[in-house]
Amino acid sequence: MQEGKWSLDALYPSYESAEYQADLARFEAIFADFEALDITDSIENIKAAIKLLEEYTVLVRRLFAYSSLQLSTDTSDQVSLKAQAKLRKINAAGTAILTKVSQFIGATQIDPASDPDLADYDFYFQEAKQENQHRLSDEVEAVIARMNMSAGAAWSQLQSLLTSTVEHDFKGRSVNLSEIRNLAYDPDPEIRKAAYETELVMYDTIKEPVAFALNNIKSQVIDLADLRGYESPLAKTLEDSRMSQATLDALLEAIKESLPAFRKYFKHKGKLLGHDQGLPFYDLFAPMGSQENSKTYTPEEAKNYLVKHFSKFSPDLADMVETMYQAQAIDYFPRKGKRGGAFCSNLPFIDSSRIMLNFEGSLSDIVTFAHELGHAYHGVQIADLKPLNWSYTMPVAETASTFNEALIMESLLSEADDQEKISLLESQISDTAQIIVDIYSRFLFEDAVFRERQDQFLFSKDLEAIMLDAQKQSYGEGLDPDYLHPYMWVCKSHYYSTGLSYYNFPYAFGGLFSRGLYALYQAQPDGFVAKYKNMLKATTTQSVEDTAAIMGLDVTTPAFWTQALDQVAALIDQFIALTSK
Template identity: 45%
Template sequence: MSNWNLKKLYPSFDSKEFQEDLKRLDVIIEGLNGFKGRFAEHTETLEGYLKNLIEYNQVEGKLGTFSFLSESINTSDEDAIKYINYLMNREADIAEVRTMGEKWIAGLDIQRMAEESSFIGEHIFYLNEIKERERYALDEKTEVLLSKLSQSGGKAWSNLQGLLTSTLDVDMEGEGKTITLSEVRNLAYHKESSVRKAAFEAEIKSYEKIEKAIASALNSIKGEVNTITEFRGYSSPIEKTLIDSRMTQDTLDKLLIAIKEYLPHFRRYLKRKAEILGYSKGLPFYELFAPIGNVDKVFTIEEAQAYILENFSSFSGRLAGVARRAFDEEWIDYCPKKGKVGGAFCANIPPIKESRILSNFTGSFSDVLTLAHELGHAYHGECIFAESPLNTDYTMPVAETASIMCETIVMKRALSDASDEEKIFLLESSLQDITQVAVDILSRYIFEESVFNERRDTVLSSDQLKNLMVEAQKATYGEVMDEELLHPYMWINKGHYYRPSLNFYNFPYAFGALFGRGLYSQYLRDREEFVPKYDNLLRLTGQKTVEEAAQLADIDVTDIQFWRSSLDQVKEDIDLFLELTEGLVGN
């Protein structure tokens, strides 16, 4: 089956199960609101409040995930949209009691209560984090107001971007034949340069129909974030993001410095790619994903599954078992279709201890790596489902840990068995990906930082946004790209820019890619000892800072040498690619 099965959640919106859980949610919300006026420094009260929160998270999470997943494969699904909005409003109904609860928790002697109650002790990281976060909280009425306003503010603008991009008709041939944005962007991997160029031109042209509306969405979201973060007392949105990420500025600085140091090596790779493809003025943006080499393999879904299972089995039986369940129990929605959102994601679902994966699979090796990547997220879920639901909220940087590890497992295994000709293709596919999560991600970080800074004083037109994006791409890709053929609209199709509560969702990909490589090196040094250590790291990501989680694998992410050592692995791949492709230049 190429579609996922959501019946483990609910048979339908009209089903008895879904409707009964809606009623159950009302009862839970009533119970939570009943804590108003009852907050007192009693261990039993705190236990009861936390247990009510867990019940709310489980039921609302199940209802919300079903609605979100249904909408993600059909953005015009009226029932899904209706219930997403309904659940957001119900969330606002407990905003006041949650605000009161967090202020109450901030004043409690959590350590003493943890000694009295093993249940509270189990949640001590969660509770201490609330105490730390409370310094940025506003009064109860303001928190409730912000929660309710967000439904018609930032979240509504975010929904607009998703709707416009998922339903955008792209005229690929200029003769009235249209395809989806996901389909035209997937053509960037086509073996024919003429098709890649035509797809890029069609994509760029299609954005003209929606650029002003989406520029309004981006301005509104970033303006809202600037206003609220300043009002709460953060120095900037990036400070809030780092606190939410449980990550220090020092760690981010060391990561970005290391990437910038290694940009010349990425440019050596891009220059060679331009030479192989016959470009003298630099590589056009639409050729970033052009395949190099003579491997024409197109994977069927079944072949991709078998390939992933074989490679995951080399790591651990548990990892292979999660992948097999995903395939056999229909956790994955594979193929692009009209109304389905672009890209790929994995939704961990604690209430049923399973995950669901969305992809836009067309059979390329890159698509196989994407499947492996998303299955890594499912494996992370498998490890963390053993914990209390309140301890499963891991942060953005470590969110990519398992996914990058799974990508690396598949790629390294493929390289080990490849001929020189196949190595060129595989290396180039790998270098495409790491260039995206280092060089392109850095450009997106620069762009988002610029938008936040500019948005403090003005509203940015779509032309200004395009200029900021091009300048960011020039700063990272450098002279090896054709400056006349960059991608000024990259801000339109990246949904991460449009999530008001999740800003700078770019550097975590770079962190994850390089952290994953560092973990893979640890795995190679001692495979038998590493796997349980790795599983433990994943299990505790909801209860550790980024730095503490890394220490579980004996890694210091505040040491720039760690990032350099991970980037050295990329440099070795670039050196090998240049060596293997020397004879292809000019041919």
């Protein structure tokens, strides 16, 4: 194992290993067992179906995780591409029988609470009944699953391949997108601007095929939502998210009202950097204040840094970080073929997670590391649940991660002098602006793309115009109109999924929800951790609104969200005051 790379041996030693081959063989055979199930309604038949679904869930998640994680760090890995294609083909062939079994579960008249083996699945049965309302015939569902392999899934792979392999010369060396985007944090303004210009050139070379990918994915989503009786792709996303329209409306209303405070911050930062027309996009992440955070950290130093601060909140969070470090559960550094960004993959079937970073040692990278470790901590809370209760929805998915960010930033601010506070405050405000202002622009963009795609094909120039309009609505006069970013749709993998639309507002939900939780922790620390962990566990078996209610919070009215955003406005005022002296 090379330094800084994760180990996937806990999943499988290799594709050729006896473990992988045995699971693959069982995966191929399990659908015959599904076919043999008796699906007449009885408690015994329901329990048999649930037991087999549990085995299938572990198998499919483990097998797909292995190839998906391999591909995330090497998108051109031919062995993994072939392995994943084979898994998709096997799974697609079993769609018809899985649909029958799901329909059986959703149509049963058996009360799961009447049997101790099923009682934990009460919410699962409720969702199965709801899903039945949108299910198509067995034959149609099977065709959709098979066609998706050469439709939406293929277009998604194309976007991932193009954005991870595109290269360009930058100051005498070849760089990929991850490397060039990371230069947005460089302390040298000339490098930031040059990197931004290079990034735009790189997108220009791949924009049309990526535009085709986006068009065809969104078209497929629109068609399937309509066929299944959803009012819109957004309606489907809300139902899948276990979230009400009232909650989304309250969140968006509060965000829209908060935009003037963020624009004030952008304009002020722009003036500090010598810009009179607002902040140019290439300086959004320009470091400010003390150059303390220009120091670079090794992975071990970053781990020690996080352990120190997390231990003040809960020893088990700090212990988890140590365990993951020792288990080589983190892939740190950018390299050719590795996808951009960062993510955490929860693997409850091995009681662990894997985290991918593009770590270069900055303080911003440490905050990203903390964010992904929050996802892993969420995974710890659900690891002992039954397999069919492992899945939580998008809005609550970002709660633990952004709560971790708050823990780290609050500790840093409490130890800083004025100059350090300027840097830390700016970093925190900048990160928050991304999950509020930029996420709002992404929501507006995706919403507009769904509307426009119903009537016409959107070439790159059309998508660029929609993105620029969304940025103007969101950032307003805070950004320099001559230096926006028309290609932000090219690099964001969240747009390129047939099964996961609108993966933008959950970041805003998670960021603000966690800020509200953190304020509650500061006000009432006694007993908070135990309740917080119970809340994280409940995210897999309750609605967003009911999950928030565990902490005594009402997310269906703008008041909660406004209160959280007011805290950010106070930080902006503090930053402006410190930098105006």
